[in-house]
Amino acid sequence: MKFEVIKQDLNSKTDALIIGVFEGKALPTEAKQLDKTLNGAITKTYNEFKGEKKQVKVLTTMGKHNASKIYLLGLGKQDGFTLDSLRKAAAVAVKKARDDNCKHVSLTLTQVTVKGEKEMAKAQAVAEGIIMGLYDFNTFKTEREKIKTVNKVTIIAEDPRRAETGVLKGNILGESVNYTRDLVNLPANEVTPKYLAKQAEQLGKEHGFKVTIMGKDEMKKLGLNCILAVTKGSNEEPKLIVMEKKAKGKKMALVGKGITFDSGGLNIKTGKWMYDMKLDMGGAAAVLGTMKAVCELGMKVNLVGVIPTCENLTGGSAQKPGDIIKAYNGKTIEVGNTDAEGRLLLADAIPFTFDKYKPDSLIDLATLTGAIVMALGYQAAGLFGNDTNLKNKIKKAAETTQERVWELPMYEEYSDWVKSDFADVKNIQKAPQGYEAGSCTAAAFLESFVDGKWAHIDIAGTAFVYENSEYLHKGGTGYGVRLLTQLLSEWK
Ligand code: BES
Ligand code: ZN
Ligand code: ZN
Numbered sequence: 001m002k003f004e005v006i007k008q009d010l011n012s013k014t015d016a017l018i019i020g021v022f023e024g025k026a027l028p029t030e031a032k033q034l035d036k037t038l039n040g041a042i043t044k045t046y047n048e049f050k051g052e053k054k055q056v057k058v059l060t061t062m063g064k065h066n067a068s069k070i071y072l073l074g075l076g077k078q079d080g081f082t083l084d085s086l087r088k089a090a091a092v093a094v095k096k097a098r099d100d101n102c103k104h105v106s107l108t109l110t111q112v113t114v115k116g117e118k119e120m121a122k123a124q125a126v127a128e129g130i131i132m133g134l135y136d137f138n139t140f141k142t143e144r145e146k147i148k149t150v151n152k153v154t155i156i157a158e159d160p161r162r163a164e165t166g167v168l169k170g171n172i173l174g175e176s177v178n179y180t181r182d183l184v185n186l187p188a189n190e191v192t193p194k195y196l197a198k199q200a201e202q203l204g205k206e207h208g209f210k211v212t213i214m215g216k217d218e219m220k221k222l223g224l225n226c227i228l229a230v231t232k233g234s235n236e237e238p239k240l241i242v243m244e245k246k247a248k249g250k251k252m253a254l255v256g257k258g259i260t261f262d263s264g265g266l267n268i269k270t271g272k273w274m275y276d277m278k279l280d281m282g283g284a285a286a287v288l289g290t291m292k293a294v295c296e297l298g299m300k301v302n303l304v305g306v307i308p309t310c311e312n313l314t315g316g317s318a319q320k321p322g323d324i325i326k327a328y329n330g331k332t333i334e335v336g337n338t339d340a341e342g343r344l345l346l347a348d349a350i351p352f353t354f355d356k357y358k359p360d361s362l363i364d365l366a367t368l369t370g371a372i373v374m375a376l377g378y379q380a381a382g383l384f385g386n387d388t389n390l391k392n393k394i395k396k397a398a399e400t401t402q403e404r405v406w407e408l409p410m411y412e413e414y415s416d417w418v419k420s421d422f423a424d425v426k427n428i429q430k431a432p433q434g435y436e437a438g439s440c441t442a443a444a445f446l447e448s449f450v451d452g453k454w455a456h457i458d459i460a461g462t463a464f465v466y467e468n469s470e471y472l473h474k475g476g477t478g479y480g481v482r483l484l485t486q487l488l489s490e491w492k
Pocket of ligand 3: 259262339
């Protein structure tokens, strides 16, 4: 799909010209202008639906205009209309045009009034909405030629130079999100630890950053016993991926959980709970997608991305409930449940990253607990951490990109619940029923392995969704890529 940005020209040739209209507001100038050519057809259509949110009305121009069809896109009320509303509106309209078989779509949406925002930011939001909205995971469909696609999008701008900059940025971010979605959507027989390592190597080669891949032997030498314990039931080799993008300034470390399939291990998942567990590398995919975005945007950031990755299966050598292992920082862990494997990976990867790469701050992203889905649904990720300033920066970035986070507490009592009778800590909790505040106790467990400024984002509910919405598609969401890139753009 190609973007083109042109100066205000409503009469250029296109399959669909999309014009946004607010509810209860006068038609925008461009619509009024077109209305003259079309003998009042626009006013008539507007009166039929009044610009209600998410509604799209299509007018055929019958050769009276260079656009074959005009799409009146309802934007809803102007009050409270934000960049995210614009992102969503762009996605809705372009998806509709695609479904109507339009190949070339033009829009004036970067000119819509969004309080406090200039055309560059609006153009970025529009491009993000379009790229994310048009996403479709069809890699495995054999009759792909039948799938409808948009080939060209023309942005009709007031200030094409600035709009172009916004479009370029939005395009990179949208594509990086889609890259992450692909990684999550690809099944576990494709996406193995080796596959993720290859992705990292490819990105490193393309963008000139250093990539180090460690296998079993190196991990043994380093004392990454928790990753080695989780991988024991699998025939795929585990990997520890490190990507270093060096620059001046404070170093940020991003650590992503990379379980390429989570069967639960010997505490095997039952019923429908295992089916989607290819998603359990959503944190790793977000770290890869962020590296890609940051590089393509030409951002100068001191960044290290770390991905511990393996499968959690049930082979004859699989770790067993009751096993005791020693993490990278020397603390001992009793494995109460082999399905709480994500925190085991992080128990090695977090102290390893602090120790070897000495970041100023570390953020981990992990599809860590089913409990976060119970608490917040698919609408927000759980945010935890030990540094208010870092958490505030994450909240601010999340507000901008609308990848929501909701902070949850790290009370001392939760730490008491993850103490073990036989080792330092246990990967499940001794709460009365065994599952209370499951996301908070997981975070409390992680805290034992933290040695610096740290935030933990539990993305079990946000990395993967089950319904299509404006710019999300069933399956991987790419959650975290825009959020982290935004955070890093303000990271000083
Ligand atoms: N990968 C799962 C968490 C998960 C659940 C992610 C649903 C996405 C959707 C994780 O490894 C897990 O199984 N956690 C257990 C922990 C429990 C055994 C303490 C859980 O949440 O049930
Ligand atoms: Zn698990
Ligand atoms: Zn898991």
